[in-house]
């Protein structure tokens with residue numbers, strides 16, 4: 393045994409001893425189990441309870457932090473200590489994709505494999521999805537084969553249909569309304585960079601889209617203050633603004649909306665943006681490029697940010713929304729953020745179907 397591996401082993405043992413009394417309550421998988429809970433799937437896509445992992449609207453502070461802790465634990469133990477952790481041995485994940493993907497697809501496939509599981513990538517041309525077999529029937533059939541369904545859909549209602557009819561957990565791999573997996577990766581990245589989440593001021597600059605909505609459902613709960621700048625007509629959904637305000641009030645955080653990117657970025661620790669033309673909006677491209685003029689995150693805009701500012705982007709990136717100077721700067725955490733998609737989706741899937749508990753010490757959430 394080399395000196396290095398003896399040192400690694402000793403460090404791991406000390407970590408495990410230190411964290412023994414610091415566990416959060418385990419997350420109980422909140423799957424649909426009885427007809428009673430079907431009532432929560434009403435016609436309003438914004439008001440349902442998050443029964444599986446569709447939006448993070450229904451996830452509380454402890455659950456979000458527990459997922460981040462599991463993700464950090466997997467990253468440290470597998471990547472740093474080279475441990476073998478295989479809680480998904482014998483388990484399968486169906487990955488339904490109605491849209492293209494690099495990060496969500498590859499992070500899930502490789503992450504599930506790393507945990508000992510098996511994934512099946514299914515596009516609309518592979519299965520009878522909504523064409524010669526209804527989504528509901530597809531959900532019922534897949535539930536007999538796999539332990540988790542992860543789906544990237546055009547319309548959020550399709551996720552609800554899958555979740556309503558599946559007897560296994562359904563994970564949102566992106567919909568028109570939410571992208572919760574991305575937000576977990578963002579939080580893990582910020583936790584790694586700053587060493588805490590509570591008290592960070594995060595400025596969103598751009599479209600009030602699925603990423604914005606997911607940030608709004610989670611950031612106030614973990615102590616992050618939000619300043620959201622969108623052009624008129626591209627604001628986040630009103631019902632979600634109401635929910636976000638309630639989360640902020642409950643957790644003592646702030647949420648502000650403006651159409652002025654400079655106002656949103658003033659004093660910001662974290663600046664986040666996304667493409668101005670999401671998948672499926674290609675026909676609106678010309679109008680959107682015009683409407684978002686002045687919203688580029690660039691050297692001029694970041695002058696008003698805090699000295700320790702960082703930049704996040706879910707990717708893929710276009711130069712319209714962020715200049716090369718910012719995107720490739722030392723302040724940009726985008727590659728670390730992309731990698732963290734893997735550790736966080738692993739945490740979500742493992743926590744839904746196994747009793748996996750973290751072994752590293754609980755992260756320090758406050759400065």
Ligand SMILES: NC(=O)OP(=O)(O)O
Pocket residue numbers: 492493494495496497566574706707708
């Ligand atoms: N951020 C993200 O979801 O990337 P993909 O579209 O490549 O999955």
